[in-house]
Amino acid sequence: MTTAAPLSTTPVSKSEGKKLSAASSAKSKLTSPWASLVAIVIAVLWTIPTFGLLVSSFRPEDQIKKTGWWTFFSDPTLTLDNYRAVFDAENGVNLADYLLNSVVITIPAVLIPLCLASLAAYAFAWMNFPGKNFLFITIFALQIVPLQVTLLPLLQLFVTMDIDGTFWTLWLSHSTFALPLAIYLLHNFIKEVPSSLIEAARIDGAGHVSIFFRVLLPLLTPALAAFGIFQFLWVWNDLLVALTFTGAPEISPMTVQLSNLSGTRGTAWYLLSAGAFVSIVIPVTVFLLLQRYFVRGLLAGSVKG
Amino acid sequence: MFTTASTAGQKIGQMFAAILLFAAVVGLILFIAGRFTGKRDRAIAALYLLPTLVLLSVGLLYPGLRTIYQSFLDASLTNFVGLDNYKTIFSDPEQLTVLRNTAFWVLLTPFVATAIGLLYAILVDRARVESFAKALVFLPMSISFVAASVIWKFVYEYRPDQRNVQQIGLLNEFVVMFGGKPVQFLIESPLNTFLLIVILVWIQAGFAMTVLSAAIKAIPDDIVEAARLDGVGPWGMFRFVTLPAIRPAVVVVLTTIAIGTLKVFDIVQTMTGGRFETSVIANEFYSQTFRSDNRGFGAALAVVLFILVIPIVVYNIRQLRRSEA
Known part of the structure; x- marks a missing residue:
């Protein structure tokens, strides 16, 4: 039923001209630096959790348990052991099967x-x-x-x-x-x-x-x-x-x-x-x-x- | 072919066998249909619809009706108990917590996710890095709720407040950094429910943003231009031009997220398993039916879920009709 809504889902070709949409003209007057700041805050909030997981997945087992993933920046140790472990049948979790x-x-x-x-x-x-x-x-x-x-x-x-x-x-x-x-x-x-x-x-x-x-x-x-x-x-x-x-x-x-x-x-x-x-x-x-x-x-x- | 496959070879073999079987069914239908010459629509239509109708009646209609019937039976589905299961849902203190939590979820998730999605869509509209910026917020939509929950476990994790013990959860790290004591985020009710809701908002904001961004881009330029010549300010532009124009899309997004939220199961199941007063109807249905073998009661929960979906769908259709008229 949602397709009945008057939505255009095809990406609008990016007209690089000076055409302004309602949103962008609203935004530009909202003093742009603030608008950009809010956008960046949202983007960061939405990305950090996943980034934390990515970093964690490359940290050694005992470090993951004891320190936060952000300590990686002061003490960068990387390993592929975790990935090896999840594909290792001896751990009982062989992810390849799943x-x-x-x-x-x-x-x-x-x-x-x-x-x-x-x-x-x-x-x-x-x-x-x-x-x-x-x-x-x-x-x-x-x-x-x-x-x-x-x-x-x-x-x-x-x-x-x-x-x-x-x-x-x-x-x-x-x-x-x-x-x-x-x-x-x-x-x-x-x-x-x-x-x-x-x-x-x-x-x-x-x-x-x-x-x-x-x-x-x-x-x-x-x-x-x-x-x-x-x-x-x-x-x-x-x-x-x-x-x-x-x-x-x-x-x-x-x-x-x-x-x-x-x-x-x-x-x-x-x-x-x-x-x-x-x-x-x-x-x-x-x-x-x-x-x-x-x-x-x-x-x-x-x-x- | 109809057994539990255990080796990789068997699994792949079964997969191809299944695909071939259905391809053969379709081929047979087309072959027979090709034999009918002339305009024998009825016979051909019946053939074309046959597999669909069989699957839908056996796999959807019959089980649905059966669940409604079972919701009037006891735990082992042997004795008729009337409306007792429904009475329990609406009177038992534990179940009332479940209902309360479900209400929190359904009232908060759609509005917060839509508000953030809309704000972000407006902010990045026609920015230089628009598609990249959108992808960042939209990516959570493509991963499973289970994986999303795992991601957020690393945010909410708690370590006891002792010497030499560091926090490994990001949120508690911030709490400690500002001089607070670490909090057991997933155990303290009702805080835990709100934190689980954050996960779904995180997932759904991308959906809201994508749909609303498409709607914003569809607003005709001359309307915007005319409003600007009339000296409409930024807030007025949003209030009197953007919002009315995208109203149908906003309704679709709100109702869609609301329906999805009603059925949220994976997040609660993965994060807390429904303990610490975090259960919601969809999760309670699963634990009652399959963990506690309380089957009549589980069926009643499923029916309640179904009934709750209906008004949202009706509202959605009504709004769409109005906007088309």
Whole structure:
């Protein structure tokens, strides 16, 4: 529903000219030095916690426990031991396994809803059948159902189906939870394709299948990317669904392991700092590379979950 | 294929098998649809919608209805207890703390995060380093709540006030620097709840900033120019030009963050596990259902969560309708 808001999410081309926006003219009169100072304060406040973690992750174990990360500036000692430790099976925390689990969980959980939602969105956008509007609104409304409402019955269902403790629980549940948003998002995009394009293809004798693949799919790429990235980050960063369905450590993702590490008594700071950083690197890279699409997916998917 | 994978090879194999299986389903549907010639929309639409409808009814609709039913049952889901679970939620002192905390979260997070996001969006608007400055504030949005919590553990950590013991948490270091005694930030209630809220504000401000910045840039230049020629000052510009123009976006941001905040679980779970009077509904749901096996009660909490989301969504839709009219 948020896409209905009159927002332009595509980055505005930076006109270097003298055009002033309302905000910038408000700002410039707010005596610029103060405005800059406030902006810098916010930026620093937002960056320091992460910076502290980054520095900590490279400090030796006994120093992390005894002194704050800022002592690094007076006594700089760096080591890669923490990173070695989190990838060392002898510590019992081998993060490589959990990293693999996160990958194995995330890829199908992104691809499956993408395929199924494309089909459904196409049907809603370009076909006529009884009950279409009712069905579409129902699916749209399902977006607001909190996951919590579904978890226990789903777990019981998975036990009955005898797939509890397998990746299928996560693939199926993440895919299901993603469908309402994916269908809504893709439907909006497909709807915007000019009907003359579809008509022309029809006249050429193309059926629904070839229209979908030859006409729509190429146009749909930005929407698929937007949803794909949103869903990727959602699944990768999820803790609740993973905690609920992965009783077995064999299939737990990074978030579960990180949460376990941070919950144990006498926190293992050196493992925690390096582990957290390993888990951050992938989503941040994806975000930096595909920022444009990510923002779009985020705007559209903000009520999900 | 439907077993617990334990080796790396098995895991990757299962992953590809799952992808192939769903690709095959889609392929089969397309193949059958291709057989229908002419305008047999109904049959093809039914085919296209089939997998979606199956997943949604089995994975979302049925469990949702079942949870509503279970919320009237006892802990082991065997006996009918009427509205007892709901009565407990609204009368038990512990649960009232949970409700109070949830109220703190939902009332504070959206407004503080939006205010900071808006302020920052205005301050860096068309600055030379705008995209870099924005990325700094936006990055927390892309990491998991668990990782964010770990980051903030290094800020809130407490070490006892003794000789030769140094603080390793940044906040306590500042407290000590200014002559105070270190505080057990995560244990002292209700302070701890507010400090957990800070983490979510830290995450969500970037979202608010991104959306509002896009809205600010969409304000037509001639309106701004006209206001300036009329001699509107900076505050007036914000109050009478910027704010009315971005009002729909502000509503979307506020309601979106509010809905997300209602369901906040990861932060509480990772930071305190809901102890020290920090629990919120979503966390309480998890501990009651899966830790205490108090299942009927957990279901009732989930339903309360659902009911609380609805007015926010309705408000959101109404505001959008009004702004479109």
